[in-house]
Amino acid sequence: MISRRKFFSNAAVAAGAAALGAATRSVKGGERVGQSPENPEKINDHAQSDQQDYPPGEPGKDYTPVITPNGSTLPFKVVGGVKVFHLITEEVDHEFAPGLRAYCWGFNGQVHGPTIEVVEGDRVRIYVTNNLPENTSIHWHGVFVPSGMDGVGGLSQKTIEPGETYKYEFKLRQEGTYMYHSHCDEMTQMALGMMGMFIIHPRNPTGPKADRDFAFMLSEWRIDVGTM
Numbered sequence: 001m002i003s004r005r006k007f008f009s010n011a012a013v014a015a016g017a018a019a020l021g022a023a024t025r026s027v028k029g030g031e032r033v034g035q036s037p038e039n040p041e042k043i044n045d046h047a048q049s050d051q052q053d054y055p056p057g058e059p060g061k062d063y064t065p066v067i068t069p070n071g072s073t074l075p076f077k078v079v080g081g082v083k084v085f086h087l088i089t090e091e092v093d094h095e096f097a098p099g100l101r102a103y104c105w106g107f108n109g110q111v112h113g114p115t116i117e118v119v120e121g122d123r124v125r126i127y128v129t130n131n132l133p134e135n136t137s138i139h140w141h142g143v144f145v146p147s148g149m150d151g152v153g154g155l156s157q158k159t160i161e162p163g164e165t166y167k168y169e170f171k172l173r174q175e176g177t178y179m180y181h182s183h184c185d186e187m188t189q190m191a192l193g194m195m196g197m198f199i200i201h202p203r204n205p206t207g208p209k210a211d212r213d214f215a216f217m218l219s220e221w222r223i224d225v226g227t228m
């Protein structure tokens, strides 16, 4: 999946690298671009946001909120300096187009799930309540998290049973456009729609400010006649 932000940032990195030579660097999804051998301690962009404490990033002040067409942004509240979110996995009667409906699996009544929007340096606590008829777990795709928060069912955690609520908590040490998705019985759960966007705004943005910022998540569906 190539995201709009990655698309733009790759172009920006290429331009920046040409102008600034070895000093330019970027971290995206574990890849390091434009490393600086003479300045190795500066290679990890996320190292700074890891060590430094920031107040929770505020929409409108620290970032231009993203618009998710045909979707929404997951609300949060700040508790003790932590952004607290609540995802609820559940069956959703989803209308793809007038008259084209199917029972899907999603989050908080939506397919795909609502966009999670945060700022580099934020600490987040995400409660996941499982209202599906089977176990699940949620993985934060591409996001640097401690192993126990990675959401890989059966590997980094016990899966979340129906009716259970699981707490994920971590600090955002990077910026970029990522996703979250089920990481349990993936062929069924992801195919039925269990994914959403996870957007981390840069704490100290460079370049022009966006007037409007849109997030599109594309996926392919095959819905046979009479499925519903």
Ligand SMILES: [Cu+2]
Binding pocket: 139, 141, 142, 181
């Ligand atoms: Cu993934």
